[in-house]
Amino acid sequence: MTALALLPLGGCAALKLGVVNHAGPVAAGQWHLYLIVGAVLVFVAGPVLLLVPIVAWHYRLANKDSAFSPKWNFSWSLEGLIWIPPTGIVIGLGILLWHYTHRLDPYRPIASAQAPLEVQAVALDWKWLFLYPDQHIATVNELDIPVGRPVHIRLTSGTVMQSLLIPQLAGQIYAMAGMTSQLNLEASRAGVFRGENAQFNGQGFQAEKFDVIARTPAAFATWVGRVQASNHPLDAAATATIFRRSVLPHPVAFSAAPDDLFRRVLARSQESRR
Amino acid sequence: MTQGLWPALLGRFDWQALPFVRAWETPTVSEIIGAGAASIVIVGAIGLMALLTYLHAWRYLWKEWLTSLDHKRIGIMYVVLAFVMLSRALVEAVLMRMQQASAIDAPGFVEPDHFAQLFSTHGSIMIFFMAMPFLTGVINYVTPLQIGARDVAFPLLNSISLWLTGGAAGLMMVSLVIGRFSTGGWSGYPPYTELAFSPDVGPDYWIWAVTLGSVASTLTGLNFATTIYKMRCPGMTLMRMPLFVWTALCTSILMIFAMPPLTVATALLALDRYLGAHFFTNDLGGNMMMYANLFWLFGHPEVYILILPAFGVYSEVVSTFSSKELYGYTSLVLATMAIAVLSFTVWVHHFFTMGQNANLNAVFGIATMTIGVPTGVKIYDWIWTMFRGEVRFTVPMLYSLAFMMTFVLGGFTGILLAFPPLDYLVHNTLFLVAHFHNMLIPGTLYGMLAAYHYWFPKAFGFRLNERWGRISFGCWVVGFYTAFMPLYVLGASGAARRTQAFYEPAFRPWLYVAGVGALILLGALASLFVQLWISIRDRDANRVFAGDPWDGRGLEWSVSAPPPEFNYAVLPQVAARDPFFDGKRAGDPYAAPATYEDIEVPRNSMTGPVIGIVGAALAFALVWHIWWLAILCALGIVAAVIARSFARDVHRTVTAAEVARIDRHWRAAVAEAKPIPRHIETTSANRGLAEVPA
Ligand SMILES: [Cu+2]
Ligand SMILES: [Cu+2]
Numbered sequence: 001m002t003a004l005a006l007l008p009l010g011g012c013a014a015l016k017l018g019v020v021n022h023a024g025p026v027a028a029g030q031w032h033l034y035l036i037v038g039a040v041l042v043f044v045a046g047p048v049l050l051l052v053p054i055v056a057w058h059y060r061l062a063n064k065d066s067a068f069s070p071k072w073n074f075s076w077s078l079e080g081l082i083w084i085p086p087t088g089i090v091i092g093l094g095i096l097l098w099h100y101t102h103r104l105d106p107y108r109p110i111a112s113a114q115a116p117l118e119v120q121a122v123a124l125d126w127k128w129l130f131l132y133p134d135q136h137i138a139t140v141n142e143l144d145i146p147v148g149r150p151v152h153i154r155l156t157s158g159t160v161m162q163s164l165l166i167p168q169l170a171g172q173i174y175a176m177a178g179m180t181s182q183l184n185l186e187a188s189r190a191g192v193f194r195g196e197n198a199q200f201n202g203q204g205f206q207a208e209k210f211d212v213i214a215r216t217p218a219a220f221a222t223w224v225g226r227v228q229a230s231n232h233p234l235d236a237a238a239t240a241t242i243f244r245r246s247v248l249p250h251p252v253a254f255s256a257a258p259d260d261l262f263r264r265v266l267a268r269s270q271e272s273r274r
Numbered sequence: 275m276t277q278g279l280w281p282a283l284l285g286r287f288d289w290q291a292l293p294f295v296r297a298w299e300t301p302t303v304s305e306i307i308g309a310g311a312a313s314i315v316i317v318g319a320i321g322l323m324a325l326l327t328y329l330h331a332w333r334y335l336w337k338e339w340l341t342s343l344d345h346k347r348i349g350i351m352y353v354v355l356a357f358v359m360l361s362r363a364l365v366e367a368v369l370m371r372m373q374q375a376s377a378i379d380a381p382g383f384v385e386p387d388h389f390a391q392l393f394s395t396h397g398s399i400m401i402f403f404m405a406m407p408f409l410t411g412v413i414n415y416v417t418p419l420q421i422g423a424r425d426v427a428f429p430l431l432n433s434i435s436l437w438l439t440g441g442a443a444g445l446m447m448v449s450l451v452i453g454r455f456s457t458g459g460w461s462g463y464p465p466y467t468e469l470a471f472s473p474d475v476g477p478d479y480w481i482w483a484v485t486l487g488s489v490a491s492t493l494t495g496l497n498f499a500t501t502i503y504k505m506r507c508p509g510m511t512l513m514r515m516p517l518f519v520w521t522a523l524c525t526s527i528l529m530i531f532a533m534p535p536l537t538v539a540t541a542l543l544a545l546d547r548y549l550g551a552h553f554f555t556n557d558l559g560g561n562m563m564m565y566a567n568l569f570w571l572f573g574h575p576e577v578y579i580l581i582l583p584a585f586g587v588y589s590e591v592v593s594t595f596s597s598k599e600l601y602g603y604t605s606l607v608l609a610t611m612a613i614a615v616l617s618f619t620v621w622v623h624h625f626f627t628m629g630q631n632a633n634l635n636a637v638f639g640i641a642t643m644t645i646g647v648p649t650g651v652k653i654y655d656w657i658w659t660m661f662r663g664e665v666r667f668t669v670p671m672l673y674s675l676a677f678m679m680t681f682v683l684g685g686f687t688g689i690l691l692a693f694p695p696l697d698y699l700v701h702n703t704l705f706l707v708a709h710f711h712n713m714l715i716p717g718t719l720y721g722m723l724a725a726y727h728y729w730f731p732k733a734f735g736f737r738l739n740e741r742w743g744r745i746s747f748g749c750w751v752v753g754f755y756t757a758f759m760p761l762y763v764l765g766a767s768g769a770a771r772r773t774q775a776f777y778e779p780a781f782r783p784w785l786y787v788a789g790v791g792a793l794i795l796l797g798a799l800a801s802l803f804v805q806l807w808i809s810i811r812d813r814d815a816n817r818v819f820a821g822d823p824w825d826g827r828g829l830e831w832s833v834s835a836p837p838p839e840f841n842y843a844v845l846p847q848v849a850a851r852d853p854f855f856d857g858k859r860a861g862d863p864y865a866a867p868a869t870y871e872d873i874e875v876p877r878n879s880m881t882g883p884v885i886g887i888v889g890a891a892l893a894f895a896l897v898w899h900i901w902w903l904a905i906l907c908a909l910g911i912v913a914a915v916i917a918r919s920f921a922r923d924v925h926r927t928v929t930a931a932e933v934a935r936i937d938r939h940w941r942a943a944v945a946e947a948k949p950i951p952r953h954i955e956t957t958s959a960n961r962g963l964a965e966v967p968a
């Protein structure tokens with residue numbers, strides 16, 4: 001019950017984990033869009049929220065002063081009022097939607113002077129495997145990215161369909177076996193952001209969360225070097241362990257990962273598809 | 275045990291399938307809850323049977339209700355089924371919210387697997403076995419009366435639909451006691467529901483329950499589209515039909531076109547699981563996107579199947595309780611048809627995040643927003659209907675007002691979700707859960723409850739208790755806002771749906787509030803049952819046999835409450851849109867006819883119950899791989915259909931003398947009743963005769 005009393009104070013803490021507290025250009029764009037659409041919709045919902053109680057109360061049976069015309073059932077001007085402005089609003093919103101859907105398309109590369117960091121994400125039960133093809137390293141349940149540089153993630157699934165969601169950076173995209181999908185994002189400040197799988201996939205679903213750690217480029221390079229030097233490769237045995245259905249207690253980093261792992265996961269179901 | 279008599283007889287059943295055995299072996303809270311639920315089903319079933327035996331009610335029940343082909347009785351049985359299933363699914367919702375509120379950085383008391391079954395049954399039941407039976411029941415009861423018909427076009431088919439739905443609901447209940455239910459949610463997405471990931475009986479229960487239910491709904495759609503086209507009384511042109519009939523027609527057409535994709539989807543999934551096909555598997559060419567397309571080709575129109583009849587109810591209720599003609603009838607009809615057509619053009623918005631290109635997403639996003647226009651028009655039409663009226667705040671009217679205010683908020687968040695970039699953020703989160711409850715609770719449940727309060731006196735001859743109606747209404751509204759507004763916040767913070775535990779202490783206050791809201795909603799349901807109990811107790815004081823307690827407008831109010839089996843002693847003639855209301859003002863709508871004629875009514879038939887029960891047994895046999903029983907049941911269904919085709923004497927005649935006796939009895943009661951003005955219509959003075967103001 002104390003929690004209920006503290007709601008006005010503590011309630012906002014939750015929002016800090018979401019797009020309200022965006023930390024990159026994509027999520028910032030989404031938040032911006034949120035505000036625009038929200039403002040427009042006030043003009044859509046507002047009249048109804050006002051008119052319903054006012055009209056109902058004013059024309060209540062007990063109010064003898066209100067006009068009563070039981071046969072009145074049509075008016076062209078009202079008809080115009082309820083069809084034309086909403087149609088106009090939807091056309092306006094449609095243009096906005098078209099523009100923003102293309103601008104914030106998860107497949108669209110983020111404009112930047114730097115080449116994007118390539119990451120391959122593999123959805124597993126119940127963990128995320130992130131492969132860094134250019135650094136030849138891999139992590140499980142931790143995504144490390146440099147601040148200010150675009151990140152291009154290609155996703156697939158080694159199991160059922162899952163959805164990679166990073167609320168403060170870019171939203172989500174599905175990962176499906178035998179197919180690839182893509183997500184572009186960028187962090188504009190250093191920090192630890194929450195990532196998760198949003199599509200239910202069984203027993204360990206609720207534990208399938210991971211940290212997205214955004215570091216300065218220098219710190220990121222240091223981190224890569226440290227992982228590469230750690231002598232903990234993603235060999236056949238480690239791969240078998242990772243692919244087994246389980247929840248890992250801690251994130252893991254691998255000093256070396258096979259270059260073709262992503263392609264192999266994809267091919268497992270794709271070979272037979274052709 | 276893999277060879278021999280046991281699997282031949284009982285398929286893949288073993289003792290572990292019984293929750294009692296599991297609770298005995300591992301007595302965790304989660305297992306004990308499961309065993310408790312199973313006991314409630316068993317004790318409830320045994321108790322009900324014992325009670326019926328004690329009251330010697332079996333014969334009455336079988337002869338008067340279960341085998342009845344009377345659309346009114348079938349309608350009432352649908353609604354009873356809906357209330358039973360609503361109770362179960364709401365209790366499950368409360369369990370889930372309690373679990374989530376207790377599982378913030380803690381395990382809680384419901385284990386992950388059990389929790390997954392809870393959200394799967396909750397969703398499946400609320401859609402297929404609560405909302406669908408409820409609206410089908412109301413359509414069944416009201417439509418033939420409103421179009422001046424004696425029955426539906428295919429009364430036997432109607433009974434078969436009811437019993438297939440009932441059989442499917444029974445299968446859901448059996449899954450509580452024997453085995454386990456699917457954990458794949460109400461949409462049953464493969465490949466998760468494929469053998470490779472869910473080898474147990476759960477998805478099979480889901481497949482067959484949904485298949486039976488969807489076949490039943492397809493048949494209902496065919497039945498009511500035909501009824502409305504073919505059975506209208508003289509003068510009831512299309513543009514004179516009450517708006518509820520229009521929505522029933524559009525819903526029926528949607529059922530005809532939207533249910534088959536679902537049946538195909540579940541059938542293909544069954545082929546994957548039973549015969550090793552690879553439609554939706556990860557390997558050998560399977561592609562689950564095909565399932566997503568099929569499922570949502572059904573799933574999106576389905577929301578309008580659920581919502582349109584409620585729109586019809588609101589149109590009737592707002593007009594009646596404002597004592598006014600419906601504003602913009604033509605507009606409302608056009609808007610209804612526009613919504614029905616548009617509902618087939620937006621299904622991709624359920625998977626914007628599957629990675630198709632931006633053009634496609636944008637087209638479907640814009641199409642989605644387009645539906646907002648006709649929906650908004652409808653809401654304004656109801657506002658202008660109250661305008662210059664005399665609004666009475668009865669319980670159905672309160673639901674209508676709450677609906678308009680709440681639904682518009684759901685529309686607001688729906689437009690947000692229609693924007694693909696915003697959908698990327700909140701898809702699959704509690705925001706989505708909040709949105710669709712925000713549409714379906716006011717848009718379906720409130721509508722059906724308004725219908726229940728509005729037409730209950732017609733169906734049973736006495737009014738429901740007003741005070742408890744208001745208490746229940748208050749709980750539904752307050753409970754809705756407390757339970758679901760926090761979910762918008764949680765969803766916008768990235769809280770995934772279907773989550774058994776949370777690891778963010780920041781979510782705690784919101785989860786607590788949502789939990790309290792769930793309890794208030796449970797209170798709302800409880801007060802509905804209290805209301806029913808009190809109303810039955812006080813029924814003699816609230817009888818409205820004369821049949822017109824609300825100064826009604828449509829034909830259904832022009833007959834006794836409850837109406838005679840044949841609905842109309844003489845089929846009505848219609849010359850305007852609100853025939854009864856205008857008739858009361860133009861002259862004497864209670865003038866006795868000069869002559870009566872024999873009326874043919876359908877004889878009772880056990881074909882419906884047999885097909886429903888054997889159909890459910892077939893499904894059960896398939897779930898457990900009991901092949902001999904499956905073959906037997908399949909043959910049984912064929913045999914029942916063949917046997918019925920030999921029945922020649924399918925009608926019973928109510929003689930003219932009998933019709934005259936029933937009709938004159940009612941007219942005498944009308945003559946005796948005292949007309950009452952509107953401001954005392956909720957008191958015991960209301961005997962069902964409306965005073966017509968000069
Ligand atoms: Cu629900
Ligand atoms: Cu939809």
